[in-house]
Amino acid sequence: MIAVCTECIERNFSKSNFLIKLYGLYYRNIVKNEVKLAGIRSCDRILCIGGGPIPSTAIEMARQTDACVHVIDMDGTAVVCARDVIKKLGLAHKITVEQARGEEVDISPYNVIHVALQVRPKEAVLRHIWNNCKLGARIIVRMPKKGLRSFYSNVTDAFIERNSDYVSFDSSGLCANTMDKTLLMVKA
Numbered sequence: 001m002i003a004v005c006t007e008c009i010e011r012n013f014s015k016s017n018f019l020i021k022l023y024g025l026y027y028r029n030i031v032k033n034e035v036k037l038a039g040i041r042s043c044d045r046i047l048c049i050g051g052g053p054i055p056s057t058a059i060e061m062a063r064q065t066d067a068c069v070h071v072i073d074m075d076g077t078a079v080v081c082a083r084d085v086i087k088k089l090g091l092a093h094k095i096t097v098e099q100a101r102g103e104e105v106d107i108s109p110y111n112v113i114h115v116a117l118q119v120r121p122k123e124a125v126l127r128h129i130w131n132n133c134k135l136g137a138r139i140i141v142r143m144p145k146k147g148l149r150s151f152y153s154n155v156t157d158a159f160i161e162r163n164s165d166y167v168s169f170d171s172s173g174l175c176a177n178t179m180d181k182t183l184l185m186v187k188a
């Protein structure tokens with residue numbers, strides 16, 4: 001339900017440069033914390049899974065780090081819309097968008113992989129990334145607030161316990177109303 005609303009808002013906002021900018025403000029500090037948490041630099045190759053019609057996470061990552069970002073979304077209409085937004089913002093040299101599913105995409109070129117809050121099935125996507133990413137890769141997963149967990153696809157406690165040596169959580173500076181922590185996994 002929340003995921004559908006987000007997509008609907010993004011699709012409508014994507015028609016206006018002003019609304020794209022306004023929408024991006026929500027993500028600015030969230031991404032700032034994620035960039036710090038994962039130590040993202042301009043030389044990193046970033047994959048954003050679940051970019052949506054306005055790929056604000058990718059836009060902020062590219063702007064804040066100057067790294068190249070590849071965005072995927074399983075929804076073809078979101079991809080067409082996102083490409084248009086990226087072109088309008090003059091970021092086509094930094095951000096590419098493609099239709100693909102997070103649980104199937106080739107992970108090997110990337111050393112930073114970002115999983116959006118609305119991605120589903122989240123654990124299958126995370127398992128695919130973890131099994132196929134290279135050593136040293138950092139995986140960032142947005143986690144919903146406890147009271148909102150039933151509205152999203154979630155990573156199970158069993159997965160987190162099984163991989164506890166590689167998992168950490170951060171909740172510093174998060175003022176988003178849908179998430180309360182960020183999961184970071186570092187491949188070793």
Ligand SMILES: C[S@@+](CC[C@H](N)C(=O)[O-])C[C@H]1O[C@@H](n2cnc3c(N)ncnc32)[C@H](O)[C@@H]1O
Nearest residue numbers: 050052055056057073074075101102118119120
């Ligand atoms: C509405 S967006 C929100 C993301 C936000 N715009 C951002 O920049 O972080 C979430 C998108 O995730 C996509 N999505 C969900 N599960 C996915 C998966 N397994 N693989 C690829 N895309 C996925 C949906 O199609 C939707 O467009």
